[in-house]
Amino acid sequence: MWTWFHQLASPPTFYRFADVLAPWLLGLAVLLIGVGVYGGLFLAPPDYQQGDAFRIIYVHVPAAALSLTIYTLMAVAGGIALIWRMKLAEVAVVAAAPVGASFTALALVTGMLWGKPTWGAYWVWDARLTSELVLLFLYAGVIGLNQAYADPRAGARACAWLALVGVINVPIVHFSVTWWNSLHQGASILSVEGIRNPKISGDMLWPLLVSLGGFYLFFGAVWLRRMQNEVLWRERNARWAQALVAA
Amino acid sequence: MSAAIAVFRRELLLAARRPAEWAQPLVFYAIVALLFPLGIEAHDPALKVFAPAIVWVGALLAALLGVERIFRGDLDDGTLEQLLLADAPAPLLVAAKLGAHWLLTALPLVVAAPFLGIALGLEPLAVKVLTLSLLLGTPTLMFTGGFAAALTVGAQRAGILLPILVLPLMTPAVIFGGGAVRAAASGLPFDAPLYFLAALLALTVTLLPFATAGALRNAIE
Amino acid sequence: MNPKYALFIWSSYALALAVVLWNAFTPHLRRNDLKRRLSELLEESGDNEE
Numbered sequence: 457m458w459t460w461f462h463q464l465a466s467p468p469t470f471y472r473f474a475d476v477l478a479p480w481l482l483g484l485a486v487l488l489i490g491v492g493v494y495g496g497l498f499l500a501p502p503d504y505q506q507g508d509a510f511r512i513i514y515v516h517v518p519a520a521a522l523s524l525t526i527y528t529l530m531a532v533a534g535g536i537a538l539i540w541r542m543k544l545a546e547v548a549v550v551a552a553a554p555v556g557a558s559f560t561a562l563a564l565v566t567g568m569l570w571g572k573p574t575w576g577a578y579w580v581w582d583a584r585l586t587s588e589l590v591l592l593f594l595y596a597g598v599i600g601l602n603q604a605y606a607d608p609r610a611g612a613r614a615c616a617w618l619a620l621v622g623v624i625n626v627p628i629v630h631f632s633v634t635w636w637n638s639l640h641q642g643a644s645i646l647s648v649e650g651i652r653n654p655k656i657s658g659d660m661l662w663p664l665l666v667s668l669g670g671f672y673l674f675f676g677a678v679w680l681r682r683m684q685n686e687v688l689w690r691e692r693n694a695r696w697a698q699a700l701v702a703a
Numbered sequence: 704m705s706a707a708i709a710v711f712r713r714e715l716l717l718a719a720r721r722p723a724e725w726a727q728p729l730v731f732y733a734i735v736a737l738l739f740p741l742g743i744e745a746h747d748p749a750l751k752v753f754a755p756a757i758v759w760v761g762a763l764l765a766a767l768l769g770v771e772r773i774f775r776g777d778l779d780d781g782t783l784e785q786l787l788l789a790d791a792p793a794p795l796l797v798a799a800k801l802g803a804h805w806l807l808t809a810l811p812l813v814v815a816a817p818f819l820g821i822a823l824g825l826e827p828l829a830v831k832v833l834t835l836s837l838l839l840g841t842p843t844l845m846f847t848g849g850f851a852a853a854l855t856v857g858a859q860r861a862g863i864l865l866p867i868l869v870l871p872l873m874t875p876a877v878i879f880g881g882g883a884v885r886a887a888a889s890g891l892p893f894d895a896p897l898y899f900l901a902a903l904l905a906l907t908v909t910l911l912p913f914a915t916a917g918a919l920r921n922a923i924e
Numbered sequence: 925m926n927p928k929y930a931l932f933i934w935s936s937y938a939l940a941l942a943v944v945l946w947n948a949f950t951p952h953l954r955r956n957d958l959k960r961r962l963s964e965l966l967e968e969s970g971d972n973e974e
Binding site: 497511 | 937944946948952955959962
Binding site for chain 1: 857858868872924
């Protein structure tokens with residue numbers, strides 16, 4: 457199995473592997489997101505307190521969860537890139553950042569649209585919202601840092617360092633609702649307590665889980681595609697890349 | 704260890720030759736803090752409410768001023784390579800350099816803080832907490848700024864990237880620093896934010912030099 | 925429920941769709957762009973070799 461992993465680190469092998477896997481991930485993702493969104497909008501019953509406004513949860517929670525997961529994966533890839541000097545890990549760091557940034561922005565905006573009907577305010581400077589905003593700036597920093605370097609490898613490694621140092625923000629965002637008095641809802645689903653004694657009813661929960669799964673698979677497909685592009689550009693002088701382009 | 708002391712002393716020596724350079728942040732700080740009362744009417748009570756934020760943000764901006772230059776000179780004349788090639792552990796030397804920089808750039812800000820605090824209408828207890836919070840918080844700002852400077856020093860097209868990189872990393876210090884002073888000004892307990900600042904200090908001073916040295920190594924390769 | 929909030933819900937889903945489409949199509953467009961640029965580069969070097 458390690459041989460397979462080792463082979464995967466070679467750019468042309470990875471490129472072919474991603475070409476095979478990505479369409480499946482994308483197809484399955486679209487299916488799950490479609491089912492989740494349909495269930496969330498039309499099948500789940502309205503909330504006793506919030507009415508229909510709570511339905512934003514089906515896009516807000518996946519976006520927020522993804523914003524954190526993507527950053528964590530980016531940091532892990534960064535660690536691998538720095539320790540083992542693996543080219544593909546460097547590519548993974550750089551490829552993840554724009555995707556993560558877009559989901560962070562989505563989480564913030566959908567959060568604002570949800571906050572207005574339920575809290576009466578678009579924005580409050582509490583721990584959860586502020587740290588999520590900081591996360592957006594960290595992503596922007598990674599993107600900007602990569603573009604500032606002329607040498608893509610050095611740039612990706614600098615981004616890896618930034619990703620590693622910034623990853624401390626991820627647990628802060630997640631635990632902010634527990635550690636501080638926050639207007640934002642506590643961790644009612646994605647916590648040990650939330651899994652043991654769910655406070656959300658089943659018919660509201662299933663579209664969320666399906667939607668969540670769909671978005672995660674979607675990220676996988678997009679990440680692979682972005683990595684392929686990055687690899688193609690970096691290896692443009694290699695024979696396999698030129699053969700691919702000429703075809 | 705002697706290498707670290709040597710690096711430390713070199714920083715001080717270099718700065719002594721160009722005193723204007725390290726006086727700039729201090730002057731900037733004073734100007735920024737004193738501009739605010741000019742923008743509000745003379746005895747507006749709002750000034751006292753915003754004073755903690757004004758002094759803290761002023762300190763942050765002033766500290767940011769000199770950060771770009773920390774490693775640029777060394778990169779250009781080859782000292783950086785020597786630092787990283789030395790026997791002594793690079794993180795230690797980086798910490799020595801940043802420590803010297805703190806002494807030159809941030810310590811004057813801490814000393815000036817009480818005067819600015821009083822000028823902005825803070826009470827004695829708030830002024831004391833302000834000074835203590837800056838004493839605890841400015842090393843964090845300096846070491847975080849140093850890390851961001853190390854990331855951008857190797858970049859060819861950095862532009863104003865450095866402030867964008869460093870501000871998200873500095874927000875916790877500003878939040879707790881300002882929070883401590885606000886609590887003191889309102890008569891509430893202020894130890895929790897101060898402890899947080901101390902924790903940030905411990906974390907950044909011990910761990911960031913490793914990341915900074917790594918980023919510097921990346922810059923010269 | 926205030927009818928304005930129905931707009932908020934639909935806007936959230938529309939924004940989510942926009943993000944999904946952006947993420948799905950930007951790599952695709954970039955790939956086409958890359959292939960075009962690289963094949964041009966290939967042609968140039970092919971001409972230079974002759």
